[in-house]
Amino acid sequence: MATINFLYRSTKDKADLNLRLLFRLSDKDFVLGSKTKLEVSKEYWSKQHNQKRPKEISIANKQLEINQELLKIENHILSAFNSEDALNVSKEWLNLQMDLYYNPKAKDKAIPKSLVEYIDFYITYRKHELKDNSIKRCNVIKNKLMRFQEYRNKLILIKEVNDKFKNDFVDYLKSENYAQNTIQRDVVFIKTFCKHARFLGLETHPQLDTLKVDKQKVPKTYLSFNELALIEKANSLPDHLDNARDWLLISCYVGQRVSDFMRFTKEMIRVEEGKHLIEFTQKKTGKLMTVPLHEKVIEILNKRNGEFPRAISDQKYNDYIKDLCKDAELFNKVHGSKLVEVGEDSGKFRKEFKDYEKWELVSSHIGRRSFATNFYGKIPTTYLIYITGHSTETQFLQYIGKSNKDLAMEISKYF
Template structure:
């Protein structure tokens, strides 16, 4: 059993009350002293605090206020005392009093869908990459537009079959592609499952929500296309286009993301047993990579005195390589997705799937797809997956732009 006494121990006219914690343990009596933040006057404490008859209303109110403060602090300390497994001493009492006046803020977990995105990103900030965070920001912005259109703030628990249908209808009306909608719904479900793990109520229909991707045509540059690019008449290219052309060839023979190959430098190259190796860390996966350098890449380095081309922004790279491929006359008609303006001068762009000339579909990702497609069936898949850095063969095969018939015909040479 423990008790607490409050005392006025100062010679000043006004001061904070001291307190003493008294308790018995193993037959021994203990007294621990501390200082509260309850400030009173010396006159009040000596004349009025314990008085039963106070006629002045202000003094009576002060007595009630001080008693409430004393009671709350006393209850907190005694409760902590009963539940502690630590040795109670002066430091413990000082820390307990400080915790009472400076409590650790209670974390508030949002239950609104849009707001939970920020909470999720904050909890996952050490795990998600910059590109993944960008993806979640895009989906969050799409959800805000959806909420505006419905004039409703959706809670985590509102994500059910009705939500899915309404969201799909909104996205279809605004000409978003099927896979964009599927990707958004999968991410929304991930957000909700994370919220559920943190005790937020979710719909009983959440687990049953499915969003399937449609198979898309993977456009890639064949070896014949690459030869056309390599043999472009130099006079047809500006310095910037020639720089981008070399990066494009490098990407098609290294299989790396633009965020990685655009940062290649000669210092990352080492020679072992006469073989040139490139060592770097993938930005997205943080994997340390060592890959062999293809002779086509070595040819570019040789003409550039051992240096890689000049780094440029992703946007400029995308613009330049389209122009390079147009000059190379990659005019084959192929089916693929391309962002187009929904209406003249609308400045609203959506991916449109139809037939285009191949050069129109060239983006920074085509090098990675071209590497996977051109060497699939020639280099063992295990090695290709290592070079591209994919986590599974299933993910890797999504990058292979060949049809089942093309792959079957190539595999006949092994039979």
């Protein structure tokens, strides 16, 4: 026996109701959640929805409208639950049923069996979940697969994505001068598309789950505290580089992505117990963050009468901080990669790995990595992970390039 509850779980004045499915299996209680697309106000749900015989006709009509929709959703979910083996019921299953409720024709639509076509289907199917950057990556991979299809003159079927396909695809991308880690990421995405197709009932190859491409270890470029001091001391800078320098220093002490810190304003700051905190919502994750401001950031704000530097485009920021680090004489050679054009006027750019002067490898992401690397061992890793937003400590350590040997040396300090 399963039951359905509807909840208002948002802090906003208006929000979509949450659905909760409760059932018992083998003496164990399960609670699964999903979202509806039924928007109500917090005031209505908390004060008016459960009124008995409301005097206001508008409230009575609203109750009727809402209750009819909730009943339809409840009947749809419970009907699907009763037709399914409870062992197969999961959060993913519940989200699928909600999607089928709002897109019933999807049941009748033929699901594409070719990989290239399926990517468009995948983007449409998950349109409410995918971020713009994820959609962009999906389309980039789709274009590569289209060129690969043309190269081998054969349609790529989802059920044929096996070890031979992987090897042929990797060989093709290498012939096109793509970097090893780009290839590895593309194969991971392709597996994601195929696993999603399998979830919807399409046939996939038995080898799919074991497909793997090794990652190439790439040095993690960051700015040390000594290098940040050199950047800070650079003088006689034009206004645009001084502005970029302040953003770079801020990024190295708050550990956030450029899409977040470039939106900082003084209105986001509050002071509690003498500590300056900045509160914002991460653009990529949608996570509400409260981060303490380092004294270096406070110095920059004081220099600018409490204001953050002027916001500039990502492209200008990338260009300016390269010029800035060149002015700061960061000429030491480090191994890394940057995009270079393959052939004169080819319009094709690929990553090239070799030794570069450090200023050449500086980009907008270096602030977040510098923060994580510089403060590792100085601030508890749990706190660093909270600020950077990594899901696990393993993911965080990979991000800053810590090897098993590095960890062993860290542990040895306690012996």
